[in-house]
Amino acid sequence: MTTTQCLEAPAPAAKPPLLTRPLLLRFVSMLGAAVSFYLLLSVVPLYAQGTGGGGGAAGLATGALMLATVCGEFGTPWLVGRYGYRVALGAGLVLLGAPALVLTLSSGMAWIVLVCLLRGLGFALTVVAGGALTAALIPDERRGEGLALVGIVAGAPALGALPLGVWSVRHFGYTPVAVIAGAAALVAVASVPGLPDGERRTGRATGLLAGLRTPALSRPALVFGASALVAGIIVTFLPLAVASASAGVVAAALFLQPLASTVARVVAGRIGDRRGQAGLVPPGVVLSAAGVLLTALTRHDLAVIAGVTVFGVGFGLLQNATLALMYARAPRSAYGTVSALWNLAYDAGMGAGALGFGLVAGRTGYPWAFVLTAALLAAALPVALRDLRGASRSAGPAPASE
Numbered sequence: 001m002t003t004t005q006c007l008e009a010p011a012p013a014a015k016p017p018l019l020t021r022p023l024l025l026r027f028v029s030m031l032g033a034a035v036s037f038y039l040l041l042s043v044v045p046l047y048a049q050g051t052g053g054g055g056g057a058a059g060l061a062t063g064a065l066m067l068a069t070v071c072g073e074f075g076t077p078w079l080v081g082r083y084g085y086r087v088a089l090g091a092g093l094v095l096l097g098a099p100a101l102v103l104t105l106s107s108g109m110a111w112i113v114l115v116c117l118l119r120g121l122g123f124a125l126t127v128v129a130g131g132a133l134t135a136a137l138i139p140d141e142r143r144g145e146g147l148a149l150v151g152i153v154a155g156a157p158a159l160g161a162l163p164l165g166v167w168s169v170r171h172f173g174y175t176p177v178a179v180i181a182g183a184a185a186l187v188a189v190a191s192v193p194g195l196p197d198g199e200r201r202t203g204r205a206t207g208l209l210a211g212l213r214t215p216a217l218s219r220p221a222l223v224f225g226a227s228a229l230v231a232g233i234i235v236t237f238l239p240l241a242v243a244s245a246s247a248g249v250v251a252a253a254l255f256l257q258p259l260a261s262t263v264a265r266v267v268a269g270r271i272g273d274r275r276g277q278a279g280l281v282p283p284g285v286v287l288s289a290a291g292v293l294l295t296a297l298t299r300h301d302l303a304v305i306a307g308v309t310v311f312g313v314g315f316g317l318l319q320n321a322t323l324a325l326m327y328a329r330a331p332r333s334a335y336g337t338v339s340a341l342w343n344l345a346y347d348a349g350m351g352a353g354a355l356g357f358g359l360v361a362g363r364t365g366y367p368w369a370f371v372l373t374a375a376l377l378a379a380a381l382p383v384a385l386r387d388l389r390g391a392s393r394s395a396g397p398a399p400a401s402e
Contacts, residue, residue: 016139022158023137024132027153029089032188033126034157035322036096037119038180044103047174051107060109064116065123070347072124073340079125084197086135087189090189092125097185103178122185124343131339133195135327144277144324148269151319152262159258172176208338216329217338219387220322221283221345226380227288227318229356230350230373234295234308236354241298241366249301256305257312264316272321277328280321281384287314289378296370331372338359 035125044065045058081089099115106112138146168177212218234257239250268280291311297303326338353373361369 003341015142017144018139018149020137020396022194022196023134025191026134026137028191029093029126029195030130030134031149031157032184032191033093033096033130034154035161036095036100036181036185037123038158038161038344039161039177039184040100040103040119041165043165043169043174043181044112047103048109048112048170051109051112057109057112061112061116064113064228065120066351067348068117068120069124070344072121072129072174073344073347076125076128077336080129081333085129086127086192086195086197087135087208088129089133089195090192092122092129092188093118093185095122096126097122097182097189100178100182100185102359103182105173110181115348127343128336128340131343132335135339136332137196140328142273143327144269144272144320146231146269147324147327148265148320150354151265153181155258166205167243184218194207194283212341214268215387216390217326217341219383219390220281220325221341222320223285223384223387224318224342225345225349226377227284227315228346230288230292230311232350232375233357234311235350237357237361237366238295238304238308241361241370242301242304244400248303253305253308256309257315260312264313265320268317268320269324276326277321278388280317280327282381282388284314284317284321285364285377285381285384287311288318289374290314292377293374296367296374298367298370348399364376 048057050059051057076088095118099118103112103115134150135143136148138150165177167183168180187335198294212221238253242250242253268277268284270279288311291307291309291314294303294307294310297307323338323342326342327335332337357369357373360372364372
């Protein structure tokens, strides 16, 4: 060996690029779907309430939307396996956008519910098929980092479109807002043909029920569902639990929670790619539970802000780590199932949290209801630790992609 050869160190392997043309193109459909969904999320209940149905009509509209979303998440993996990503994603964008264009043609409750059902089904198709496609576009070596970036792109419209929709209705009326929301999804359909398509399967596809029976997938989903339950509680009940004189505190807390989650997702993505995703799940559970316990001090403004922010950090860790972990444990042919299972845990967890917490708080009061919620979330820690031990024993190469 020559002296030159001795001095030459092997060059480190270059990371594969993250921001590829297909991923940037996927961001177009992601933004279109998110803007369309969040722009009307609070507007449609207001429209339903204006028909004379009161709060019951508003709840029925949101309930129909979420029911259709959850039902659609069960069937989307089969649709993706049978027809591919592009058909499922394109159909989802059309179902999300077209009904919005005709929302204000009638103020009848049956019409509003029908629009919500169609849009909920469309939203399920976009998040499940789109999520699986997005994961397939991210290099395995940078999965955590890529999913964190995707979380920022998908979450940003919620911060702007949600309040913008309510503000715009008051200034311009329902019809212009509904048309803009519909157009946002329909215009994004133009980006779908340029996306890659998944390998279609003629045999039996891996369904959502099969994913639920697979501990490597169901355990992270269960832990994330427990944290999503708390997210639904905070969004729904924090304004009621904190004294009305502290309205500014509530606004600050509801701003800091998603901000903390977004920052935590970025950090989790970088750490998880280097040290493994499973090790981030138990700290995420502990931080989330501690934040909820601190939030129970509803009469102390600083405690509420700190508690919700700490929960946001834990929730962000769990968002990124559980999703990256589930994709790493599945072949590409099962990405649709992973996306459906994770989104089901998110939607069902938020819905169950909002419903159950209201029943408990009516008997115990808000502070004790938050304490019980923290205990319930802490009960997910043994599941996270068991999953971590299982991941340590089976440490090795990721499953081969198909």
